[in-house]
Amino acid sequence: MKRISFEFFPPKTDEGRTKLLTTQQKLLAKKPAFFSCTFGAGGSTRDNTREMVGKLREQHADTAPHLSCIGQSREEILELVRGYRDSGVRRIVALRGDLPSGMGYAQSEVKYADDLVRLIREETGDHFTLEVAAYPEMHPQARSFEDDIAHFKRKIDAGANSGLTQYFYNADAYGYYMDALRRTGCDAPVYPGIMPILNVANLIRFSGVCGADIPRWLRSKLDDIKDDEQAVKAFGEEVVTRLCERLLAMGAPGLHFYTMNQAQASLRILDNLGL
Ligand code: FAD
Numbered sequence: 001m002k003r004i005s006f007e008f009f010p011p012k013t014d015e016g017r018t019k020l021l022t023t024q025q026k027l028l029a030k031k032p033a034f035f036s037c038t039f040g041a042g043g044s045t046r047d048n049t050r051e052m053v054g055k056l057r058e059q060h061a062d063t064a065p066h067l068s069c070i071g072q073s074r075e076e077i078l079e080l081v082r083g084y085r086d087s088g089v090r091r092i093v094a095l096r097g098d099l100p101s102g103m104g105y106a107q108s109e110v111k112y113a114d115d116l117v118r119l120i121r122e123e124t125g126d127h128f129t130l131e132v133a134a135y136p137e138m139h140p141q142a143r144s145f146e147d148d149i150a151h152f153k154r155k156i157d158a159g160a161n162s163g164l165t166q167y168f169y170n171a172d173a174y175g176y177y178m179d180a181l182r183r184t185g186c187d188a189p190v191y192p193g194i195m196p197i198l199n200v201a202n203l204i205r206f207s208g209v210c211g212a213d214i215p216r217w218l219r220s221k222l223d224d225i226k227d228d229e230q231a232v233k234a235f236g237e238e239v240v241t242r243l244c245e246r247l248l249a250m251g252a253p254g255l256h257f258y259t260m261n262q263a264q265a266s267l268r269i270l271d272n273l274g275l
Pocket of ligand 1: 037038039040041066067068093094095096097098111112113114132133134139140141142143147148151164165166167193
């Protein structure tokens with residue numbers, strides 16, 4: 001059985017929150033292992049994430065908050081972690097996060113995601129399943145590919161259970177990453193992050209920020225059809241379905257969908273895959 005999970009971001013309005021619960025309802029049809037809800041840079045959605053996770057958990061108990069350590073004090077992090085433990089949350093996506101520009105990384109007490117994993121384990125033992133980020137196309141700030149792989153392994157050695165990748169459109173990047181990771185002796189499962197293609201301008205902007213590569217052939221085709229919403233959706237669905245097929249054939253243990261708070265695209269891709 002392949003593990004399926006869906007990621008949301010916390011909406012800013014009541015209307016958005018209500019809509020998101022409907023989206024979650026629709027996605028329940030795919031019997032996901034878990035849902036997750038992101039955490040804004042530097043803790044900017046701290047309360048929003050916590051409240052949304054509470055609501056999402058009423059419909060699916062395994063809903064994981066993302067938690068990023070950068071820009072927060074050790075005590076602020078521990079307060080969140082204890083609160084999640086006490087309310088019955090069993091999974092956390094543990095991240096370093098990014099800082100709002102102008103803030104220096106040196107100011108942070110808990111600097112990297114492996115430090116965060118260690119802190120959560122020290123405080124709560126085995127209570128949580130911990131997911132951490134992986135970057136088949138390399139994290140933009142990594143010194144080298146090997147360094148980034150070694151760092152992922154450090155997060156697993158610190159006590160994380162599995163990886164969720166940044167999204168990518170080149171299946172070979174995942175294969176190469178997994179081969180390199182296995183050679184280090186790390187056998188943790190790494191779930192590819194899947195970004196359905198919904199809107200070309202947003203995808204390009206977002207990919208620039210997070211360092212995800214859009215291959216030239218894909219970018220060129222998307223440029224040609226970018227003003228035709230239906231054509232983008234149809235082409236995007238085909239491309240991402242094929243990507244998922246290849247990843248699963250390569251042995252990916254499941255898929256993690258960046259839903260952008262929408263159900264339809266992820267559902268259609270999963271239907272196409274027979275999942
Ligand atoms: P880390 O694993 O700590 O790595 C950060 C960088 O530091 C890497 O380049 C690594 O190679 C390097 N590094 C690590 N340790 C050392 C060391 N000791 N010395 C030198 N370099 C080191 N961001 C959010 O703000 N909110 C979210 O909810 C969120 N969710 C995400 C979910 C997923 C599945 C993914 C893949 C990313 C998500 N992000 C989120 C983005 C993420 O926060 C950024 O990519 C961030 O820049 C790195 O976080 P990390 O946990 O990967 O950091």
